[in-house]
Amino acid sequence: METTETFDDISRSLQNGEIDCRxxxxxxxxxxxxxAHLNAFVEVYTxxxxxxxxxxxxxxxxxxxxxxxxxxxxxxxxxxxQGAEVNASSKILSGFKSQITCTAxxxxxxxxxxxxxRLNCDEFGMGSSNENSVHGRVLNAADExxxxxGSSGGxxxxxxxxxxxxxxxxxxxxSVRQPAAFTGVIGMKPTYSRVSRWGLIAYASSFDTIGIFTxxxxxxxxxxxxxxxxxxxxxxxxxxxVLPYSQLLKLNKRVKVAVLKxxxxxxxxxQEIKENTQAILSRLKDExxxxxxxxxxxxxxxxxTYYILTTAEASxxxxxxxxxxxxxxxxxxxxxxxxxxxxxSEGFGEEVKRRIMLGTFVLSASYHDAYFTKAQKxxxxxxxxxxxxxSKFDYILMPTTPTTAFRFGEHSGDPVAxxxxxxxxxxxxxxxxxxxxxxxxxxxxxxxxxxxVIANSFKEAELYAFSEYLTELTA
Ligand code: GLN
Numbered sequence: 469m470e471t472t473e474t475f476d477d478i479s480r481s482l483q484n485g486e487i488d489c490r491x492x493x494x495x496x497x498x499x500x501x502x503x504a505h506l507n508a509f510v511e512v513y514t515x516x517x518x519x520x521x522x523x524x525x526x527x528x529x530x531x532x533x534x535x536x537x538x539x540x541x542x543x544x545x546x547x548x549x550q551g552a553e554v555n556a557s558s559k560i561l562s563g564f565k566s567q568i569t570c571t572a573x574x575x576x577x578x579x580x581x582x583x584x585x586r587l588n589c590d591e592f593g594m595g596s597s598n599e600n601s602v603h604g605r606v607l608n609a610a611d612e613x614x615x616x617x618g619s620s621g622g623x624x625x626x627x628x629x630x631x632x633x634x635x636x637x638x639x640x641x642x643s644v645r646q647p648a649a650f651t652g653v654i655g656m657k658p659t660y661s662r663v664s665r666w667g668l669i670a671y672a673s674s675f676d677t678i679g680i681f682t683x684x685x686x687x688x689x690x691x692x693x694x695x696x697x698x699x700x701x702x703x704x705x706x707x708x709x710v711l712p713y714s715q716l717l718k719l720n721k722r723v724k725v726a727v728l729k730x731x732x733x734x735x736x737x738x739q740e741i742k743e744n745t746q747a748i749l750s751r752l753k754d755e756x757x758x759x760x761x762x763x764x765x766x767x768x769x770x771x772x773t774y775y776i777l778t779t780a781e782a783s784x785x786x787x788x789x790x791x792x793x794x795x796x797x798x799x800x801x802x803x804x805x806x807x808x809x810x811x812x813s814e815g816f817g818e819e820v821k822r823r824i825m826l827g828t829f830v831l832s833a834s835y836h837d838a839y840f841t842k843a844q845k846x847x848x849x850x851x852x853x854x855x856x857x858x859s860k861f862d863y864i865l866m867p868t869t870p871t872t873a874f875r876f877g878e879h880s881g882d883p884v885a886x887x888x889x890x891x892x893x894x895x896x897x898x899x900x901x902x903x904x905x906x907x908x909x910x911x912x913x914x915x916x917x918x919x920x921v922i923a924n925s926f927k928e929a930e931l932y933a934f935s936e937y938l939t940e941l942t943a
Pocket of ligand 1: 593594595596618619638639640641642643644671778890
């Protein structure tokens with residue numbers, strides 16, 4: 469068995485009796501070990517995974533196994549798994565053990581997927597390069613001198629390098645789609661509220677989503693169909709019916725695609741990515757689909773809106789980490805107040821502190837209306853315009869990122885240059901609509917390029933079907 473095989477291949481081999489779950493897990497464990505230098509995993513659940521494999525082999529023999537039997541999954545270090553440590557890649561959560569299991573993870577386990585370990589990421593999901601992690605940086609397997617993207621860098625590389633069949637990540641402003649683009653895999657962010665956030669360590673609660681990394685659209689759709697849906701533990705989770713996405717992958721109509729003039733004309737957009745995107749747009753026209761260039765003048769306001777609102781939410785969410793209730797506590801504090809201060813100063817990394825300060829500033833009494841309230845109004849406008857466009861067109865198409873994977877250190881000294889990496893991914897996050905990144909060729913350095921497809925809220929089925937069609941077209 470090749471470790472980069474898809475779940476379809478694995479299922480077939482399982483059914484034919486060529487392999488069993490134990491041998492699948494053993495093979496992945498071996499690959500994880502040989503590629504340990506990539507630093508994708510922060511913890512491997514060796515014993516647990518092998519025990520589960522034996523249990524599922526027994527279930528298979530009795531014909532009682534779930535839909536995901538044989539699938540081996542890694543989870544981002546912000547998703548709780550009861551009894552195991554979870555750090556959000558932060559020193560402040562060092563030694564902290566999950567009290568609960570994340571609903572999305574539990575639903576995978578209930579269908580007999582095997583959770584094999586915890587994956588590296590940027591601290592609390594803040595970053596675009598996986599350089600902000602207490603566990604150290606993750607290497608891009610396509611070129612180890614380059615970043616894997618972030619914040620779910622470990623999840624992307626685990627799939628890219630064949631360390632797992634699939635991985636869960638989280639996407640607040642692009643953290644599944646951007647690393648997927650940088651590593652040449654499929655990365656899906658669902659509609660906000662489609663997947664329960666119970667057991668996900670919050671970054672910005674009105675943006676956070678749990679997303680999926682896979683090699684194929686089909687595997688991705690299958691996992692979504694398992695983890696999506698209402699959950700009584702998350703009152704914001706949607707009651708809307710979950711469709712059998714993996715069985716609805718056939719595109720049976722000519723589609724209408726919108727291309728935003730401002731994205732294709734953006735100064736930040738690299739030439740090769742622009743050309744690859746234009747090539748796929750021409751292919752679509754040749755195939756009889758409608759491709760229309762439209763204006764979206766609000767584009768330039770999306771990134772500032774995103775960074776004002778997410779830092780505000782982060783400053784509130786992260787206030788709970790004070791040295792009393794969770795993880796790390798500084799030994800320096802002489803009083804309760806100074807213990808809070810030293811714990812937070814020592815426990816949080818640079819980027820997280822920058823965002824807490826920025827968020828606290830935009831929420832402060834004197835600036836609340838000028839920044840926070842204003843950004844909320846702009847968010848509403850962006851959301852309305854995006855939804856309006858998506859009621860006239862089936863999809864919006866754009867590159868996932870303005871550049872391909874950059875080198876380590878390239879943006880570390882310049883937070884604004886790093887934030888610009890999110891230029892194209894934040895629209896779907898600010899609007900709450902689903903979006904996916906699929907591979908679209910490579911640049912001259914052989915680095916993967918991502919193509920992003922955006923659809924209207926709860927159109928996951930349509931998004932998957934079109935993505936399946938596009939992967940055939942780009943192949
Ligand atoms: N790179 C973006 C940020 O730093 C997105 C992060 C995310 O989606 N978690 O906020």
